[in-house]
Amino acid sequence: MVAQILTIAQQKGGAGKTTLAAHLGVTLAEYDLRVAMIDVDPQGSLTHWYSIREKQAHLNLAPISFASCSGIRLAAEVDRLKKDHDFIIIDSPPHADTEARNAVRLADLVIVPMQPSPLDLWATQATLKMAKHEKKPVKMVLNRVNPQASLSQKMQEEMKGLSMALFGNRVAFASALLAGKGITELAHGSPASDEIENLANEILDYFGYEVEEERVKA
Ligand SMILES: Nc1ncnc2c1ncn2[C@@H]1O[C@H](COP(=O)(O)OP(=O)(O)O)[C@@H](O)[C@H]1O
Ligand SMILES: [Mg+2]
Numbered sequence: 001m002v003a004q005i006l007t008i009a010q011q012k013g014g015a016g017k018t019t020l021a022a023h024l025g026v027t028l029a030e031y032d033l034r035v036a037m038i039d040v041d042p043q044g045s046l047t048h049w050y051s052i053r054e055k056q057a058h059l060n061l062a063p064i065s066f067a068s069c070s071g072i073r074l075a076a077e078v079d080r081l082k083k084d085h086d087f088i089i090i091d092s093p094p095h096a097d098t099e100a101r102n103a104v105r106l107a108d109l110v111i112v113p114m115q116p117s118p119l120d121l122w123a124t125q126a127t128l129k130m131a132k133h134e135k136k137p138v139k140m141v142l143n144r145v146n147p148q149a150s151l152s153q154k155m156q157e158e159m160k161g162l163s164m165a166l167f168g169n170r171v172a173f174a175s176a177l178l179a180g181k182g183i184t185e186l187a188h189g190s191p192a193s194d195e196i197e198n199l200a201n202e203i204l205d206y207f208g209y210e211v212e213e214e215r216v217k218a
Pocket of ligand 1: 012014167169174
């Protein structure tokens, strides 16, 4: 089977693209799926995380293939990795520029993290427009949600029709990245870990996988 391409896109910086990419990649890899990640963001945050991860070989963390490249090289890189992987996760740069567009164009599913504020919702329109223009399905992810705030509920109503997963505001996501890990490796069973597993399961379900107690069947 050829890999499914998940592009994490959002023109707004700081929305949680790299955080989601890393944790989602680890979760899928822990399900024994063959995962590759590509960092197209020149800022290289995901690359930095992976370089820490590589140094933890003694921990037997779930294997992940990794590449970083420019937007121009992206299609060739995806082509190279497609045959031997189940999922390719692309972490794209902010700004709705050519690099992000290339990443969206290659996607089977575009994942758009967004913080629950009207400003972020408005700033997300360019990314949604880009995905629509490229005729790509979108999954929005509300990130850093405060359970006390009713705003997210209101925003969910405003965003009807778009499938959605929720992430709380949790320091544990950053702590895991600092250790080169995903949250499912650092604190399996924690609320943060459950949140990323929920998203992973939604994505697997979307692509027709059967999810059975953390094992998947194509
Ligand atoms: N759910 C979350 N809870 C707490 N902090 C988060 C969460 N998601 C992201 N962050 C933090 O927000 C900042 C921006 O996240 P990042 O993943 O780098 O966004 P982007 O890649 O979109 O620029 C980082 O400091 C990250 O640790
Ligand atoms: Mg980033």
